[in-house]
Amino acid sequence: MKPANKASEIDRIVATIDRAVAEQRLPPGTRLVEAQLVESLNANRNHVRVALQRLALKRIVTIEPNKGASIAQPSVEEARAVFAARSVIERGIIEILVSQRGALNLALLRKQRDQEQAAIERGQREAIIRESGQFHLLLARLAGNPVLEDVLKDLITRSSLIISLYQRHSDPQCGCDEHGDIIAAIEGRDPLPAIQCMRHHLNDLEQHLNLDFWETRSVDLQTVFGDDHD
Amino acid sequence: MKPANKASEIDRIVATIDRAVAEQRLPPGTRLVEAQLVESLNANRNHVRVALQRLALKRIVTIEPNKGASIAQPSVEEARAVFAARSVIERGIIEILVSQRGALNLALLRKQRDQEQAAIERGQREAIIRESGQFHLLLARLAGNPVLEDVLKDLITRSSLIISLYQRHSDPQCGCDEHGDIIAAIEGRDPLPAIQCMRHHLNDLEQHLNLDFWETRSVDLQTVFGDDHD
DNA sequence: GCATGAATAATTGTTAACAATTTTTGAGGC
DNA sequence: GCCTCAAAAATTGTTAACAATTATTCATGC
Numbered sequence: 039m040k041p042a043n044k045a046s047e048i049d050r051i052v053a054t055i056d057r058a059v060a061e062q063r064l065p066p067g068t069r070l071v072e073a074q075l076v077e078s079l080n081a082n083r084n085h086v087r088v089a090l091q092r093l094a095l096k097r098i099v100t101i102e103p104n105k106g107a108s109i110a111q112p113s114v115e116e117a118r119a120v121f122a123a124r125s126v127i128e129r130g131i132i133e134i135l136v137s138q139r140g141a142l143n144l145a146l147l148r149k150q151r152d153q154e155q156a157a158i159e160r161g162q163r164e165a166i167i168r169e170s171g172q173f174h175l176l177l178a179r180l181a182g183n184p185v186l187e188d189v190l191k192d193l194i195t196r197s198s199l200i201i202s203l204y205q206r207h208s209d210p211q212c213g214c215d216e217h218g219d220i221i222a223a224i225e226g227r228d229p230l231p232a233i234q235c236m237r238h239h240l241n242d243l244e245q246h247l248n249l250d251f252w253e254t255r256s257v258d259l260q261t262v263f264g265d266d267h268d
Numbered sequence: 269m270k271p272a273n274k275a276s277e278i279d280r281i282v283a284t285i286d287r288a289v290a291e292q293r294l295p296p297g298t299r300l301v302e303a304q305l306v307e308s309l310n311a312n313r314n315h316v317r318v319a320l321q322r323l324a325l326k327r328i329v330t331i332e333p334n335k336g337a338s339i340a341q342p343s344v345e346e347a348r349a350v351f352a353a354r355s356v357i358e359r360g361i362i363e364i365l366v367s368q369r370g371a372l373n374l375a376l377l378r379k380q381r382d383q384e385q386a387a388i389e390r391g392q393r394e395a396i397i398r399e400s401g402q403f404h405l406l407l408a409r410l411a412g413n414p415v416l417e418d419v420l421k422d423l424i425t426r427s428s429l430i431i432s433l434y435q436r437h438s439d440p441q442c443g444c445d446e447h448g449d450i451i452a453a454i455e456g457r458d459p460l461p462a463i464q465c466m467r468h469h470l471n472d473l474e475q476h477l478n479l480d481f482w483e484t485r486s487v488d489l490q491t492v493f494g495d496d497h498d
Numbered sequence: 499g500c501a502t503g504a505a506t507a508a509t510t511g512t513t514a515a516c517a518a519t520t521t522t523t524g525a526g527g528c
Numbered sequence: 529g530c531c532t533c534a535a536a537a538a539t540t541g542t543t544a545a546c547a548a549t550t551a552t553t554c555a556t557g558c
Contacts, residue, residue, distance in 0.1 A: 126360030
């Protein structure tokens with residue numbers, strides 16, 4: 039139906055599901071029935087299957103043999119490991135950024151931060167999550183290491199999943215302007231405060247999780263993918 | 269032919285190719301023809317295709333649409349990025365290890381180091397590469413973070429690929445007992461020397477690469493997979 | 499009512515055939 | 529010799545049908 043050079047048809051499916059998870063439109067535990075995906079995404083079954091395999095590799099979906107795929111439900115241990123890994127990687131990214139010679143592109147960061155703030159003010163939950171992730175990803179991109187960027191991208195999606203699973207509904211989405219603080223700290227060109235700031239930020243995220251309770255909702259794939267999300 | 273619970277048939281194929289690359293039996297650029305893999309690995313074509321997709325995701329193979337898969341030939345930039353990423357991640361791992369309360373399992377590390385030394389003395393190239401990778405992976409495992417461990421595992425395989433591509437044949441495999449030094453530094457429980465040591469080690473690896481020249485050999489898959497490697 | 503279990507439906511897994519594309523081969527002309 | 533180009537072969541991509549497994553339904557007996 040769509041042109042979409044066939045080479046990346048699988049990428050398209052992966053990206054669509056990935057994004058739906060990252061933006062928490064697909065809650066953990068949601069069953070992903072092949073036939074439904076084929077219909078919702080106008081894809082063929084083989085491509086869907088391969089895409090699911092890829093997502094399984096990224097721990098975004100879980101595949102049980104003969105039972106099918108569902109959106110993953112990361113355990114508490116996995117959740118902790120993901121945040122610890124992010125701490126390690128984002129610390130490295132900040133060190134690279136701060137030690138970089140040449141003007142670091144603070145303008146781009148500020149712009150991203152502003153977009154996030156705008157989303158917060160409008161109260162658009164999905165946009166907030168997306169923009170927040172984009173901020174962290176932008177740091178990685180500015181650091182100029184595609185390998186770290188790739189790894190972090192996956193970890194951010196997994197973080198969304200974890201937050202979606204464990205977040206306390208009562209808590210506010212994001213305390214204050216922590217991303218602004220990080221920008222300021224990076225601007226100072228002194229690694230230690232910047233690292234402390236990032237560490238504090240990730241710690242905040244983790245602390246706001248309720249690691250004892252979660253609920254699983256059921257979801258209509260047609261609705262989730264129906265809008266202009268692909 | 270083999271029992272090999274079907275659930276992980278794809279895993280088996282991926283692991284076999286992965287290991288062949290990590291041990292440099294499959295040089296960069298080698299074409300991976302589906303039909304040959306089906307025969308060499310006693311697998312069905314679908315499984316082989318999915319396995320290749322996975323390996324492509326891990327940047328171990330490159331898939332060109334309608335042209336097939338080959339073992340990747342990482343660019344110089346990618347090589348630098350991989351080593352920089354390892355530096356960030358392994359630094360984090362060491363910090364976790366050093367700050368861990370409770371006895372850190374130095375015995376396991378020493379045993380691994382001894383195995384590597386034995387391989388070096390016997391001059392078994394494949395074993396040396398494998399054991400060296402295992403040492404780094406063991407550090408990750410002892411740090412108790414499966415996420416970092418997974419990421420590092422991929423990076424180590426990619427490192428093998430890079431070394432295989434860019435290494436100067438004249439240089440010795442591995443200078444001196446750098447892994448022993450790392451153990452000693454960790455034992456000291458002081459993070460800084462340990463980190464310096466690891467950084468030095470990775471730097472050594474990178475410095476011993478020739479980033480201007482490489483050659484592509486052709487390889488018979490039957491031979492590569494023929495021995496007891498699966 | 500509800501536990502049991504066979505029949506049915508839904509879903510995933512596998513296979514083989516076919517289509518499309520690229521690569522190789524080889525004949526003909528210069 | 530070697531360039532060109534068409535035919536053949538090899539290789540990858542796609543599809544649909546079938547098999548195997550799991551989930552659901554529903555009648556039956558207690």
